[in-house]
Amino acid sequence: MNETDFDQTVNADLNVTTSNSRFDSPETLELESTELENLPADGTMQASEGTHSGFVAIVGKPNVGKSTLLNNLLGVKISPITSKPQTTRRGVRGIFTTLERTHQIVFIDTPGLHKAKDALGKYMNQEVSSALSDVDALVWVVDLRHPPTDEDGMVARQIKSVPKPLILVGNKTDAAKYPDEAMRYYADLLGEREFQQWMLSAQNDTFKVQELKAAILAVLPENPFFFPEGSASDQTREFWAGEIVREEAMKRLEEEIPYAIATRVNHWHEREDGLQKIFCDLVVEKVGHRAIVIGKGGSKLKEIGQAARKQLEVLLNTKVYLELKVITMPRWREDQEALRELGYE
Numbered sequence: 001m002n003e004t005d006f007d008q009t010v011n012a013d014l015n016v017t018t019s020n021s022r023f024d025s026p027e028t029l030e031l032e033s034t035e036l037e038n039l040p041a042d043g044t045m046q047a048s049e050g051t052h053s054g055f056v057a058i059v060g061k062p063n064v065g066k067s068t069l070l071n072n073l074l075g076v077k078i079s080p081i082t083s084k085p086q087t088t089r090r091g092v093r094g095i096f097t098t099l100e101r102t103h104q105i106v107f108i109d110t111p112g113l114h115k116a117k118d119a120l121g122k123y124m125n126q127e128v129s130s131a132l133s134d135v136d137a138l139v140w141v142v143d144l145r146h147p148p149t150d151e152d153g154m155v156a157r158q159i160k161s162v163p164k165p166l167i168l169v170g171n172k173t174d175a176a177k178y179p180d181e182a183m184r185y186y187a188d189l190l191g192e193r194e195f196q197q198w199m200l201s202a203q204n205d206t207f208k209v210q211e212l213k214a215a216i217l218a219v220l221p222e223n224p225f226f227f228p229e230g231s232a233s234d235q236t237r238e239f240w241a242g243e244i245v246r247e248e249a250m251k252r253l254e255e256e257i258p259y260a261i262a263t264r265v266n267h268w269h270e271r272e273d274g275l276q277k278i279f280c281d282l283v284v285e286k287v288g289h290r291a292i293v294i295g296k297g298g299s300k301l302k303e304i305g306q307a308a309r310k311q312l313e314v315l316l317n318t319k320v321y322l323e324l325k326v327i328t329m330p331r332w333r334e335d336q337e338a339l340r341e342l343g344y345e
């Protein structure tokens, strides 16, 4: 999309509606679960001879740049990115197949491993363990601006026992004062464990990120492809769009509120002229939070909605109508049923 196309689309209407009950949202609407691309071809894997493929988990503590790295490895926005820790909540797969159709990497972007305080946090850490339970290679991302913390120690302990090729990626070299020293501290946490190491800026070093991808391709075992060629992710388009809305909301909210927000796309309608009509709930935990998310005269919600719609329009390369509805689900982060309803299961 060029600059002119973009200008034409930003003026589309934005509808903002609000509500304060978890029961008055259109939860009963059926999700049209159209995949962003395609789901794994279960039982129909392409048994091409001599292909290499595998699952590669991207792990690390929160906020080190795992999702930034994934998006840049793929050149596609798969995962949300914010400056706030614990942005990624669910393991998300991003798929890369070489043009020659000889290799396929199924990356798994994982939530940051941390000391969980609630059921959501436990779910997030569980997502990391489950990603690690069946991988062919591991990428451990660390933040070279700082020496390791307890949380890095937790990650190192978990990955040390996984007997698969390990690549340690020291990230944020652009902003690190003592990257070499920091890298040595992180490497020390791995003890005698064998690993390759890379230092780069996931955000800026396009060339190095592609070199890293080549290094990952080189360690893939011989396997048939797990996903059809052309697949980009295993997420539904609804989940993916909800993540874009959550990203824009998290960026604009402070203190505990970003963590108490969830999003859920209830309905997605594609009009004949190509307009994508997306109806999304923004879930908060408290009535007080609801007021902040809406803002004076609806200003904050409008800002979130406009930014999310703009991003969706660019990423989908088409016009988008986005309707946001704020609903309150008290203590949803502690409520297993609510977590399931919100896609965290």
Ligand SMILES: Nc1nc2c(ncn2[C@@H]2O[C@H](COP(=O)(O)OP(=O)(O)OP(=O)(O)O)[C@@H](O)[C@H]2O)c(=O)[nH]1
Residues within 6 Å of the ligand: 060, 061, 062, 063, 064, 065, 066, 067, 068, 069, 080, 081, 082, 083, 084, 085, 086, 087, 088, 089, 110, 111, 112, 113, 171, 172, 173, 174, 175, 200, 201, 202, 203, 204
């Ligand atoms: N300076 C600098 N910042 C970076 C780099 N890579 C990522 N960041 C920033 O680090 C912050 C966290 O990035 P994410 O990609 O969301 O990190 P994450 O590890 O996925 O975080 P969680 O999902 O919360 O675990 C964002 O503000 C990014 O813009 C980098 O190479 N240099």
Ligand SMILES: [Mg+2]
Residues within 6 Å of the ligand: 066, 067, 068, 079, 080, 081, 087, 088, 109, 110, 111, 112
């Ligand atoms: Mg992330």
